[in-house]
Amino acid sequence: MATILLIEDDPGVRRGLQLALSRHGHEVRTAETGEDGLRALGAAACDLVVLDLMLPGISGFEVCRRIRAAGGVPVVMLTARGDDFDVVTGLEAGADDYVVKPAQPTVLDARIRAVLRRSAPSDGVRVHGGLRIDTEALTVTLHDAPVALTPTELRLLLTLSRAPGRVFSRRQLLEEVWEHDYLGDSRLVDNCVQRLRAKIEEHPAAPEYVQTVRGFGYRFGPL
Amino acid sequence: MTGGLRRAGAWAHRLRPRGLRTRLLVAFVLVTVVGAAAAAWAAAGSAGTALVDGAQERLTGTVADRVAALAPELDYPPDEEGLDRLRAAVGPNTLVTYEDLRSADADAPGPGIGPVRDAVRERDRISVRRITDDGAPKLLIGMPVMLTDTDGARTPSGIEVYTVRDLSGVEGQIDVLTRSAVAASALALPLAVLLALLAARGVLRPVRDLRDTARRLADGDLGARTVPQGADELAALTATVNEMAASLQESMAQMERMRADARRFASDVSHELRTPLSTLTAVVDVLASAADRMEADDRESVELAVTETRRLVALVEELMEVSRFDAGSAALRLEEVDAAEAVRDCLRARGWTDRVAVEADGPVGLLADRRRLDVIVANLVGNALRHGAPPVRVRVAGDGDGGEGTGGGEVRIEVADEGPGLPEDVLPHVFDRFYKGDAARTRTPGSGLGLAIALENARLHGGDLVAENTEGGARFVLRLPRDPGGDRDGGHGVGHPGGHADGPGHGEEER
Numbered sequence: 001m002a003t004i005l006l007i008e009d010d011p012g013v014r015r016g017l018q019l020a021l022s023r024h025g026h027e028v029r030t031a032e033t034g035e036d037g038l039r040a041l042g043a044a045a046c047d048l049v050v051l052d053l054m055l056p057g058i059s060g061f062e063v064c065r066r067i068r069a070a071g072g073v074p075v076v077m078l079t080a081r082g083d084d085f086d087v088v089t090g091l092e093a094g095a096d097d098y099v100v101k102p103a104q105p106t107v108l109d110a111r112i113r114a115v116l117r118r119s120a121p122s123d124g125v126r127v128h129g130g131l132r133i134d135t136e137a138l139t140v141t142l143h144d145a146p147v148a149l150t151p152t153e154l155r156l157l158l159t160l161s162r163a164p165g166r167v168f169s170r171r172q173l174l175e176e177v178w179e180h181d182y183l184g185d186s187r188l189v190d191n192c193v194q195r196l197r198a199k200i201e202e203h204p205a206a207p208e209y210v211q212t213v214r215g216f217g218y219r220f221g222p223l
Numbered sequence: 224m225t226g227g228l229r230r231a232g233a234w235a236h237r238l239r240p241r242g243l244r245t246r247l248l249v250a251f252v253l254v255t256v257v258g259a260a261a262a263a264w265a266a267a268g269s270a271g272t273a274l275v276d277g278a279q280e281r282l283t284g285t286v287a288d289r290v291a292a293l294a295p296e297l298d299y300p301p302d303e304e305g306l307d308r309l310r311a312a313v314g315p316n317t318l319v320t321y322e323d324l325r326s327a328d329a330d331a332p333g334p335g336i337g338p339v340r341d342a343v344r345e346r347d348r349i350s351v352r353r354i355t356d357d358g359a360p361k362l363l364i365g366m367p368v369m370l371t372d373t374d375g376a377r378t379p380s381g382i383e384v385y386t387v388r389d390l391s392g393v394e395g396q397i398d399v400l401t402r403s404a405v406a407a408s409a410l411a412l413p414l415a416v417l418l419a420l421l422a423a424r425g426v427l428r429p430v431r432d433l434r435d436t437a438r439r440l441a442d443g444d445l446g447a448r449t450v451p452q453g454a455d456e457l458a459a460l461t462a463t464v465n466e467m468a469a470s471l472q473e474s475m476a477q478m479e480r481m482r483a484d485a486r487r488f489a490s491d492v493s494h495e496l497r498t499p500l501s502t503l504t505a506v507v508d509v510l511a512s513a514a515d516r517m518e519a520d521d522r523e524s525v526e527l528a529v530t531e532t533r534r535l536v537a538l539v540e541e542l543m544e545v546s547r548f549d550a551g552s553a554a555l556r557l558e559e560v561d562a563a564e565a566v567r568d569c570l571r572a573r574g575w576t577d578r579v580a581v582e583a584d585g586p587v588g589l590l591a592d593r594r595r596l597d598v599i600v601a602n603l604v605g606n607a608l609r610h611g612a613p614p615v616r617v618r619v620a621g622d623g624d625g626g627e628g629t630g631g632g633e634v635r636i637e638v639a640d641e642g643p644g645l646p647e648d649v650l651p652h653v654f655d656r657f658y659k660g661d662a663a664r665t666r667t668p669g670s671g672l673g674l675a676i677a678l679e680n681a682r683l684h685g686g687d688l689v690a691e692n693t694e695g696g697a698r699f700v701l702r703l704p705r706d707p708g709g710d711r712d713g714g715h716g717v718g719h720p721g722g723h724a725d726g727p728g729h730g731e732e733e734r
Binding site for chain 2: 010012013015016017019020023080084101102103104105106181182183186215
């Protein structure tokens, strides 16, 4: 269904996840280190990266940062539960989602599909102030300059701008954008909002488009 | 009677000075003042005696001289005129007698001369006596007039002279002396207080230092020491306390090392297990998807491998959770939660909605870690479903001011079943790790860590979890504060230094 690059240093886990994800219909390429992974990404495009955070050589966080700097390929991290530091750092490095190890292939597959769905087109063009969102071509321009968004950032912007002025709670956003269950991690939303603001707001500290509604969540506008 | 005694005793006890400083002060002042007063009193006394004796001697001598000067000129037996001359020579306040003749002036000694006259007549010598007349000290002097023969023998002439002399001048001098003594004692008082304070400070400073050290030790600061001053008993005591603290510190450090080693080992084992488990989890998923095409035995083996791998994953996960609690690295991520909704979500996610009844009077808001609350509820309900009997009921209720989760108050979640209840011998151990309450427990799919983890999670929130038996089964009562950050002094979560909100919880909305 999708082309996935799996960066994982342990050979057993690497092969096991490759087998399992292949069984779920994906084409899985693998890399043993972050360096190999970045090289493979440069050689041939893929739809999504599954990234173990504990890597020899350059760390998973660094790999994530470089992937994010290079373009919009979504990243799903593999992390240890309770290693909150990993989760926070990984999300700040730009990961779209994370799965706790040992990862169940069904769960991992569900997350991968949810992330990929975020790139799916929908209706028409929305114009809000200097922001122009083409929901068919999935492009965003700010004062006619193109803005490069990751699928997750795009999906978040699409969800919020669908109903300007409406307040979305973090849980609603987790369910709609990330397709998480009721225990979803609200830090995913907060981090993604920050990244989105950095790209589309003129003053990210005093946001105009994605506003915080204290105690409830976020809303688009009012402008 | 005894009551009165006891009251008096209690009163005396209350009066007794408590502090060492007060006791030292009182003792010092008492000793000094009593000593000074005694010395002054003794000095004033002996000086007074010497003064009186001197005055008495002087007065007596004067009278004797005057009598002796006139005596040779008298005729014997004397007439009244001779007696008058003698009286005039001696001075005022004088009585002169010769057998029945008397010569007296207005202030002459009266009937009070009896004892002196007896002494004069008996011994033919001067006799004196101190008397008090109208409150003033006086000296009564009695004297026989002696005749000296040509051969030098002295015989009484029968003439007797009695006179009274004033001693109040001497008394005044004694008063001055006494006043000086009192003044000297009074001067000693502030000096005594000063000395006592100095001495008390010298003794008390090491005692106070030692007390401060002991208190710091008791409070857990095992590095607390006192530098011994000098070489007295207090210095020896200080050195002993220091030795005790050092050995205590060493033992504690060793115990702490051992505990840390054990914790690290458990944590390391769990971490190491996770990598092969990741592989297993992945490949049993592949196997399971192929199970439909397998022979019955193969399929059963695969299904067993799948369930047991999941159990193993859950067990390792719980072991790691326990090691995090032990290491104090379990962190709370607080956010606004509706407890009633959280319970329903938990039941829905596990497919228990049909088997468990939820009673709640509407939303019950609190600040909690959503995942940890879910773990507690899942463990309690799972436990009730496995060991109790239906119906299993969950009651959610809050008290205090609710809603915003700002003030005090707490949220109560009760999980009750109608089974046989918990055996009395199991009840105290129900939250122990891997406690095997009954034979049936060992066959159930629970890991044996679930309730222990539930309790740790409750305490991490500053709440509590207790198990009890009702008439109709077992009941677990979870109590959580509405705002775990609000009553940090509550004491329960104290064992987890890292255990407070650090993630994006409330307050994160500002970003």
